Amino acid sequence: xxxxxxxxxxxxxxxxxxxxxxxxxxxxxxxxxxxxxxxxxxxxxxxxxxxxxxxxxxxxxxxxxxxxxxxxxxxxxxxxxxxxxxxxxxxxxxxxxxxxxxxxxxxxxxxxxxxxxxxxxxxxxxxxxxxxxxxxxxxxxxxxxxxxxxxxxxxxxxxxxxxxxxxxxxxxxxxxxxxxxxxxxxxxxxxxxxxxxxxxxxxxxxxxxxxxxxxxxxxxxxxxxxxxxxxxxxxxxxxxxxxxxxxxxxxxxxxxxxxxxxxxxxxxxxxxxxxxxxxxxxxxxxxxxxxxxxxxxxxxxxxxxxxxxxxxxxxxxxxxxxxxxxxxxxxxxxxxxxxxxxxxxxxxxxxxxxxxxxxxxxxxxxxxxxxxxxxxxxxxxxxxxxxxxxxxxxxxxxxxxxxxxxxxxxxxxxxxxxxxxxxxxxxxxxxxxxxxxxxxxxxxxxxxxxxxxxxxxx
Amino acid sequence: xxxxxxxxxxxxxxxxxxxxxxxxxxxxxxxxxxxxxxxxxxxxxxxxxxxxxxxxxxxxxxxxxxxxxxxxxxxxxxxxxxxxxxxxxxxxxxxxxxxxxxxxxxxxxxxxxxxxxxxxxxxxxxxxxxxxxxxxxxxxxxxxxxxxxxxxxxxxxxxxxxxxxxxxxxxxxxxxxxxxxxxxxxxxxxxxxxxxxxxxxxxxxxxxxxxxxxxxxxxxxxxxxxxxxxxxxxxxxxxxxxxxxxxxxxxxxxxxxxxxxxxxxxxxxxxxxxxxxxxxxxxxxxxxxxxxxxxxxxxxxxxxxxxxxxxxxxxxxxxxxxxxxxxxxxxxxxxxxxxxxxxxxxxxxxxxxxxxxxxxxxxxxxxxxxxxxxxxxxxxxxxxxxxxxxxxxxxxxxxxxxxxxxxxxxxxxxxxxxxxxxxxxxxxxxxxxxxxxxxxxxxxxxxxxxxxxxxxxx
Numbered sequence: 001x002x003x004x005x006x007x008x009x010x011x012x013x014x015x016x017x018x019x020x021x022x023x024x025x026x027x028x029x030x031x032x033x034x035x036x037x038x039x040x041x042x043x044x045x046x047x048x049x050x051x052x053x054x055x056x057x058x059x060x061x062x063x064x065x066x067x068x069x070x071x072x073x074x075x076x077x078x079x080x081x082x083x084x085x086x087x088x089x090x091x092x093x094x095x096x097x098x099x100x101x102x103x104x105x106x107x108x109x110x111x112x113x114x115x116x117x118x119x120x121x122x123x124x125x126x127x128x129x130x131x132x133x134x135x136x137x138x139x140x141x142x143x144x145x146x147x148x149x150x151x152x153x154x155x156x157x158x159x160x161x162x163x164x165x166x167x168x169x170x171x172x173x174x175x176x177x178x179x180x181x182x183x184x185x186x187x188x189x190x191x192x193x194x195x196x197x198x199x200x201x202x203x204x205x206x207x208x209x210x211x212x213x214x215x216x217x218x219x220x221x222x223x224x225x226x227x228x229x230x231x232x233x234x235x236x237x238x239x240x241x242x243x244x245x246x247x248x249x250x251x252x253x254x255x256x257x258x259x260x261x262x263x264x265x266x267x268x269x270x271x272x273x274x275x276x277x278x279x280x281x282x283x284x285x286x287x288x289x290x291x292x293x294x295x296x297x298x299x300x301x302x303x304x305x306x307x308x309x310x311x312x313x314x315x316x317x318x319x320x321x322x323x324x325x326x327x328x329x330x331x332x333x334x335x336x337x338x339x340x341x342x343x344x345x346x347x348x349x350x351x352x353x354x355x356x357x358x359x360x361x362x363x364x365x366x367x368x369x370x371x372x373x374x375x376x377x378x379x380x381x382x383x384x385x386x387x388x389x390x391x392x393x394x395x396x397x398x399x400x401x402x403x404x405x406x407x408x409x410x411x412x413x414x415x416x417x418x419x420x421x422x423x424x425x426x427x428x429x430x431x432x433x434x435x436x437x438x439x440x441x442x443x444x445x446x447x448x449x450x451x452x453x454x455x456x457x458x
Numbered sequence: 459x460x461x462x463x464x465x466x467x468x469x470x471x472x473x474x475x476x477x478x479x480x481x482x483x484x485x486x487x488x489x490x491x492x493x494x495x496x497x498x499x500x501x502x503x504x505x506x507x508x509x510x511x512x513x514x515x516x517x518x519x520x521x522x523x524x525x526x527x528x529x530x531x532x533x534x535x536x537x538x539x540x541x542x543x544x545x546x547x548x549x550x551x552x553x554x555x556x557x558x559x560x561x562x563x564x565x566x567x568x569x570x571x572x573x574x575x576x577x578x579x580x581x582x583x584x585x586x587x588x589x590x591x592x593x594x595x596x597x598x599x600x601x602x603x604x605x606x607x608x609x610x611x612x613x614x615x616x617x618x619x620x621x622x623x624x625x626x627x628x629x630x631x632x633x634x635x636x637x638x639x640x641x642x643x644x645x646x647x648x649x650x651x652x653x654x655x656x657x658x659x660x661x662x663x664x665x666x667x668x669x670x671x672x673x674x675x676x677x678x679x680x681x682x683x684x685x686x687x688x689x690x691x692x693x694x695x696x697x698x699x700x701x702x703x704x705x706x707x708x709x710x711x712x713x714x715x716x717x718x719x720x721x722x723x724x725x726x727x728x729x730x731x732x733x734x735x736x737x738x739x740x741x742x743x744x745x746x747x748x749x750x751x752x753x754x755x756x757x758x759x760x761x762x763x764x765x766x767x768x769x770x771x772x773x774x775x776x777x778x779x780x781x782x783x784x785x786x787x788x789x790x791x792x793x794x795x796x797x798x799x800x801x802x803x804x805x806x807x808x809x810x811x812x813x814x815x816x817x818x819x820x821x822x823x824x825x826x827x828x829x830x831x832x833x834x835x836x837x838x839x840x841x842x843x844x845x846x847x848x849x850x851x852x853x854x855x856x857x858x859x860x861x862x863x864x865x866x867x868x869x870x871x872x873x874x875x876x877x878x879x880x881x882x883x884x885x886x887x888x889x890x891x892x893x894x895x896x897x898x899x900x901x902x903x904x905x906x907x908x909x910x911x912x913x914x915x916x
Contacts (some may be wrong), residue, residue: 283677
């Protein structure tokens with residue numbers, strides 16, 4: 001009798017953890033330029049793990065940025081091909097003092113793996129390697145498989161589009177699988193069918209050429225922090241609308257029917273508020289929380305700094321103030337156009353008494369996935385079998401820069417089979433991934449292969 | 459023939475530098491709680507230097523905060539007493555990367571001493587010790603002298619008022635001398651006759667209980683940085699007025715005659731702009747730059763921070779945002795009342811979607827000194843003799859918390875014999891003090907003693 005996936009997981013779970021932890025222990029933080037060694041170490045570790053899982057060949061391709069790991073398993077050249085996409089880079093772990101255990105030393109507590117990357121995306125992408133390993137080792141794989149793992153997802157995947165264009169033949173495939181999203185809840189599985197785009201700027205406001213004594217100069221020299229707050233405060237209004245001219249011009253107007261479907265997605269506002277410890281939900285007037293994060297654009301200041309930020313009371317009129325600003329975009333909004341609009345508007349509303357520099361740091365387009373494709377149906381069947389309930393199609397607020405790139409360059413619409421939860425705290429201190437979902441993810445991915453393989457045969 | 463002060467300085471200048479440098483090398487940063495050892499070392503070093511300079515007795519008094527150094531020299535109990543006030547604590551040196559030489563290793567370049575505290579206030583208060591030493595060593599001292607050096611001036615002198623009240627008898631004096639202010643320029647000496655008061659707050663805005671992914675939550679959860687910018691942006695208007703209700707209620711209305719005198723103070727706006735590398739002066743409509751920093755209150759954000767402030771593009775919706783806010787106050791504005799007004803107003807205008815905490819960190823009253831007292835006239839004569847030009851009485855924008863306390867508790871109006879320059883960059887990187895002014899300061903202080911001693915005799 002063939003070992004079934006449950007038995008295989010049970011037999012091998014300690015090894016699975018050790019392999020995943022070996023990836024997590026490498027702090028492959030792409031936003032920090034001093035982590036280049038770790039970036040390369042992590043790519044190398046993926047290479048070893050993929051070879052052990054059963055691929056024929058793995059290459060690490062240099063790019064102008066971080067290297068790309070690419071692996072192939074040819075079962076039969078006549079068979080169709082699945083390509084798995086994931087990323088081995090992680091977000092910075094700061095603020096470190098808020099972590100209960102070290103971010104790069106995974107710890108299992110309360111049935112969860114706690115570590116930076118436990119979910120996003122080391123944990124999620126590793127499930128694909130293990131589902132693949134099971135299918136190979138038990139001779140059930142009836143597809144060709146490719147793995148593409150990049151190291152710049154968290155900083156905008158800037159070199160992946162070029163890599164895809166230059167290697168379109170090598171990357172050609174019929175289906176792209178990505179696990180880098182979350183579900184509505186552990187009990188309400190969902191498949192992400194839409195992603196918001198992203199535009200990200202850094203703003204620098206300069207007044208005098210050096211920090212000044214606020215007593216001697218205060219009242220006569222422009223304060224760059226105050227000028228920055230005046231700029232930022234003007235970008236949204238009391239109704240939660242973004243006030244930048246033409247910002248909403250290309251926003252997809254979602255039909256009433258679709259909005260009705262969205263209204264059916266289970267959502268407990270009290271529970272949402274409680275989990276986040278917020279007093280109220282807030283945002284654009286006329287839209288629900290799910291709409292605000294799924295079908296509407298949003299503007300956020302991700303960081304701000306300037307002047308004296310240490311203990312005590314230094315009386316200084318600072319020279320400079322900075323902010324990091326991001327916009328989440330929806331279908332039809334092109335980030336290049338938005339980048340220009342926002343930059344121009346900020347310069348226009350800035351005081352003449354200060355220098356204002358706006359740097360566009362990166363952007364990605366939004367994405368929508370059809371729900372009537374054979375791939376979506378196979379995924380739906382796989383989730384239904386493993387979770388015991390049909391997954392809901394949901395448009396989510398996050399951005400995965402490369403998804404629209406695959407669509408554009410490889411002409412394949414990726415399928416977003418995510419297994420994360422909102423409570424996984426990705427990008428935050430104490431990121432975690434429930435072991436139950438780690439195992440269910442491996443089983444669902446395995447089931448997806450079995451489903452789609454039987455589709456192709458029938 | 460008696461050694462004159464010029465010869466005395468020339469003979470002893472290397473020792474003067476070494477003694478001053480021994481104070482500067484101790485990083486007595488009062489805002490940093492981990493500098494307690496250095497605070498105590500610096501007080502101890504002052505004790506040694508004052509004994510060497512010729513005082514009879516020095517005691518270091520503990521307080522609830524940093525210790526107070528108090529020294530006495532009794533020439534004749536029947537004579538009047540001068541008390542010198544200074545502070546041995548310094549501002550933090552951050553941002554360290556902007557210093558050309560190490561802030562706590564003094565370096566002489568281009569005729570200036572570069573170091574944190576070179577001017578404020580180690581350099582300036584040390585001149586008093588050396589003028590006193592000269593008078594003692596050459597038997598010319600005809601006054602009793604007291605030295606009071608505190609270690610909390612840069613954090614609001616919180617324990618000095620209590621110390622003064624409890625030791626009013628010990629501190630009793632006829633004249634208080636303070637060198638902790640600046641002159642209009644090296645060529646236009648001036649005596650500070652007014653100081654602004656200060657009120658200082660820290661604001662903390664909290665949204666969710668943890669940092670969130672800006673893609674998943676952006677648009678539906680209040681952004682604490684944006685809410686903070688909306689608060690701060692509202693506190694001043696486009697005419698440079700502070701918009702907090704009742705803020706101006708008690709502001710002294712300076713007479714037209716006084717404003718005419720102020721208009722006569724030499725001021726080169728182009729040069730001012732050039733020195734600060736600013737595009738324009740700015741501030742309250744209807745007032746000149748000198749008025750804006752001398753007779754009008756001002757509001758400044760001294761620091762702001764929140765979210766991701768490192769390299770790159772972390773997409774985060776932060777949990778918290780912070781700002782340090784200060785107000786400079788003018789005569790008749792009571793900081794206690796302003797503290798309350800501002801705190802109340804900020805809470806009132808804050809969004810209901812976030813928690814806003816406002817902590818009042820410290821305050822000091824404003825001060826005005828008469829220009830017809832014997833002390834002022836003696837100082838005026840001393841400056842005139844050493845600088846070759848009569849000093850102008852000027853109201854300045856800075857705050858020295860203890861000055862109004864002396865007036866209130868000891869019933870003596872301190873005389874502010876400052877020798878700093880705006881270009882000394884106090885509270886900023888590359889703080890410095892010109893050697894020429896260091897020597898002229900010692901000579902002017904010496905001359906002040908000789909003038910006031912001859913006044914008393916006549």
